[in-house]
Amino acid sequence: MAWNAVFKIFVASLCLFSGSSTAFPFSKRQTTSLDIDTIQKQALANAYKVLDGTLSDGMTRGAGCTKSTVAIRKEYGDLTKDERTEYIRAVKCILSKPSKLPAGKYPGAKSRYDDFVVVHMNMTPSVHGTVSNFHRAYETALKTECDYKGYQPYWNWGKYADLPASPIFNGDNWSMGGNGEAVAHKGGNIGRAIPAGPGGGCVKTGPFANTTIHLGPLSPTMDPALKIKSNPQRDGYGDNPRCLRRDVNNYFTTQFLRPVDLASHITSNPTIGKFQDTLQNDTPQKAAIHGAGHFSIWGDPGGDVYVSPAEPVFWMHHGQLDRHWWMWANYLEAEIKTRTSQYEGYPNSAKGKPTDPQWLDVTAPTGTNGLPSNKIFSTTSGPFCYLYQ
Template identity: 30%
Template sequence: MLFQNIFLISLLSFASSSPTPQKPGTWQPILDEEPSYVNPSDCTNPPLRKEWRQLTIPERKDYTRAVVCLYNMKPTRLANLIGVDTEYSTFTANHKTQTPWVHFTGLFLPWHRLFIREYERSLQDLCGYKGVQPYWDYTIDSGPGKNITEAPVFDPQHGFGGNGKYDKALNDRIPKSVGTFWGGGCLKDGPFKNFRFKLARDKFWRLDDRCLSRNIWEAYTVYTEQRLEDIILIQPNFENMTVYLEGPGFEGSQPLPGGWVTTIHAGGHFVFSGHPFDVITGSDPWTSVLDPLFWMHHTNLDRIWWEWQQQNEKNLWGVGLRMDSRVGPVWGPEFKYVDEDMTWDSPVDLTAEFGGKRNQVKIANLLSTAGKTAPNGAKSVLCYNYSKSPKPARL
């Protein structure tokens, strides 16, 4: 509860001290492809998304090379949004424009599933990436006797780089009760250490100039342990599964049974990004996409949802929750919601400006990742599966 309250205070105080957000503007659609509906007969051997340590060293290097390629590429979309200066930053801009509608609503998992697929496709089509999107199962690196900083994803040569440079003044701001920190500044090694961004934090559209920062939060690995994944996988319906994965919310939210407020979604973000929330790149819910580890984390969340879906047909096609927010006006009173339940026919839209019609689909099109047609006749737009995580065998 302490960690969650600190985050909320930081989020609200930062928002209240910032100027009124600017309207993003009107964009011109650039991609008019229709959704790529999949025939089940064409997806009999889906590509396998693997855990990072299951990739060979050349495969890991090819992935990070492709990410750097997107960063070095001029934007092909959303280029007139303030702060968008690379193709890589277009994904953060898109996430930023939709944050209130795709967090703490029923859209959280389906929207991010489509978002990850568009990122994967861009790595492949624009930068020649030969593989598929990997995931990081941080439960392997969390728990008693483990040191999260030794996880292969933090390797400077064939990973994502490790911590930021030590910033004493910044770390002195952090309450000692939440842990000890050894970073806080710009990334000091790895393929992304020279990344700089012009996109401003939070919901506001103004030019910024900041580096990719990290302040690895080792104490927060209590929220990335296997027990958190286990309780997600035993939930009886989509509603419970999503809330145990994403969390009940921020302000005024009731703890889940067992007293849980923080869940594996927040845990994954804050382990690799850390404190203070108003400074570190990956700790800002609006622009956390700027840290390439965002994709590894959210692909792992998609894997957990996928694991839950594989248990039975009810789970595979299960939907629920609502299109409006369960956290009230925490994002700001200017954001309005659709007041209805989420169903198979609810739209999932990355916007025409970002991905054209290929990224304007419905919930039912995203439930099967292996090309299965939904009970209502809706075809899938996805064709992939997940590897079995290399976590230790359990009794």
């Protein structure tokens, strides 16, 4: 199986498993020799042109979003230690606040953070080919409910040759916690056997050591020999306290998430349909980018398609997914207007419509529940005002 996601992404496209697809040919209209750093620079330069009015992406821009006010989202390793400390504080704050869901309806929803996991679980089976405001709602919650002064960071998949030793997972005071403890296991199977990484056990180091997971598992992918506790309810909503497990590994990052792989994906898919299909669906030759990111963390709940937002790095992975789409939409000046508004569903499901409302229940920022999808296409239109560094 491969990870599938409700697209247009950000941090948190809604995740679904799907089958394979075939690779798509390169477009003759596009330059395939660009490296990922050049693509990023071109996308940022063009996005600034949109903000100063010398280029149009076809979206209605609020007067408050300008070059001087736009937020810049950064890669986690590029944040200062103080900035990382502030982000960690905000995430732990959300973990400590009580749930806003109806009492008793979801027994495993103990915290405000769990509210986002439940909404993801609810939406995963039924939403196809729609834009998602989910990850942006998470950032808003950090800001409005926990006084977070920064912006949602992302994890650049192609940046770290040794992911367990990266600033994200090295287990120091400024990381998102370490890898899981080394335990003997056989890896997992996602339609093909994947070798075990160096972890597999509970996270015991860093700021998120000894984090308790309550919801799920619902669709676990780790070795059954690890004996991860089953949920007391078949729907996964029961209270099932257990440790956060990880198996952070280099299997996917060294083969499928290299800078050259990311650049090739952006430059070789000229339409949103081809872009999202190749982003989501494995082929016999390679793992798709979206799933490769999830399974680079793996563990419980990171390897569970329904409950994966309970893994704190989920949001940085989906921040990178949003950035990946943002680069694709912005790096070719002549294509910006077309690509920003492109919208398409999956071959085996109903196509999404630009007017589809975004229903995010108790996770929606005030006044935004039911917002039409076409109001949130651009990162600098509607309620948004951010770019990627």
